[in-house]
Amino acid sequence: MNTAICNATPEEIGNGLMMGAESYIIAIDSCCSYSIAKKRYFIGKMSHCNITIQGFMGKSKIVEKGTWKFKMEDDNGTSHDVLISNTLYAPKAPFHLLSPQHWSQQSDDPNGTYCILRHDKMILKWNGAQLQRQIKLDEKNNCGFIYSMPSCNKYHKFAHSMNITVEIDQKMSNIRAPEVNIDEVAEEYHPVTPFNFDKDKDFYTEQKEEDKIEEGKLRLWKWHIRLNHLPFKKIKLLAEQGRLQKRVIKVEIPFCPTCAYSKATRKPWKGKGLSKPIKETGQCISVVSFKSATAGFTAQNKGVLTNKRYRLATIYVDHFSDLSYAFLQEDATSKETLKGKLAFEQYARGLE
Numbered sequence: 001m002n003t004a005i006c007n008a009t010p011e012e013i014g015n016g017l018m019m020g021a022e023s024y025i026i027a028i029d030s031c032c033s034y035s036i037a038k039k040r041y042f043i044g045k046m047s048h049c050n051i052t053i054q055g056f057m058g059k060s061k062i063v064e065k066g067t068w069k070f071k072m073e074d075d076n077g078t079s080h081d082v083l084i085s086n087t088l089y090a091p092k093a094p095f096h097l098l099s100p101q102h103w104s105q106q107s108d109d110p111n112g113t114y115c116i117l118r119h120d121k122m123i124l125k126w127n128g129a130q131l132q133r134q135i136k137l138d139e140k141n142n143c144g145f146i147y148s149m150p151s152c153n154k155y156h157k158f159a160h161s162m163n164i165t166v167e168i169d170q171k172m173s174n175i176r177a178p179e180v181n182i183d184e185v186a187e188e189y190h191p192v193t194p195f196n197f198d199k200d201k202d203f204y205t206e207q208k209e210e211d212k213i214e215e216g217k218l219r220l221w222k223w224h225i226r227l228n229h230l231p232f233k234k235i236k237l238l239a240e241q242g243r244l245q246k247r248v249i250k251v252e253i254p255f256c257p258t259c260a261y262s263k264a265t266r267k268p269w270k271g272k273g274l275s276k277p278i279k280e281t282g283q284c285i286s287v288v289s290f291k292s293a294t295a296g297f298t299a300q301n302k303g304v305l306t307n308k309r310y311r312l313a314t315i316y317v318d319h320f321s322d323l324s325y326a327f328l329q330e331d332a333t334s335k336e337t338l339k340g341k342l343a344f345e346q347y348a349r350g351l352e
Helices: 100-106 153-161 203-226 232-240 257-263 334-350
Strands: 002-006 025-028 042-055 058-073 079-089 096-098 114-117 121-126 131-136 144-147 285-297 309-318 324-329
Touching: 042 079, 058 285, 079 100, 100 114, 131 144, 203 232, 309 334, 324 334
Parallel strands: 002 042, 025 096
Antiparallel strands: 025 144, 042 058, 058 079, 114 121, 121 131, 285 309, 309 324
């Protein structure tokens, strides 16, 4: 029986929301003997094993391992695929764990894949030490944490399961639902397309009618895409006013997977609301911070290239005037947050 030492504790990592879709936390722990994945982000076939993970939270038995694949950015903002063989599958783990020494041992270039520890950060180097990623140590547990690159796989699977295939002419660019292997989908979606197998109906007559309907839907869909997903009811209203082709008025509204996916969010069904009405600017302002898995470049006109990157964004919204302001931050410290507050106040005074 093998024993792996897992030294990370399930503390809450940050309090900012993530802007990147389908991005997850990866902890970097040099005291962990193996890399660990809590979800099935593996490629190829899984193999059986008999390994026990022992940490401060107790013991856990592992029976499967495989090749873990994820995307990670370097300091220049370029994404790279990372493959780590013999990664343990532990669904009860608090988060994904990346063991630098295990990564180096499983890579094709062990001497060029390593981690440098400093008093305030960790430096990952790979691909012959030509690529690197600097990670600040977390103040709560003194470990390094990164986010995987965001993706839209769930949306692609959702659109594919709805049997959506839309073709747009070359002037509007080709738009087509991507092909996804449904067998690999963890979250299954079931098509809602109705089927009719009546034998009494003339197939060819029915097919011609369906072609006309699909042609009208495609025409309405083109205007929907061209007008940046404007609601179909408003598009038909423009047609009634003579601003668009009137033949789209009686067309059946097609299904838009992008709009359906953006509306598929959970919202609170009740709330206390405001105790007092808002009567003036600045009386009620909402502030929310987002942490992005993709670092943004810092504006620079001259001098040596800097390694500074924007990793957070704080949004300020005034509920009386609907004034909104976004401030980009390098980190989530109180110093950067106060800078954003002062910048918002200065911006608001300039509009008075």
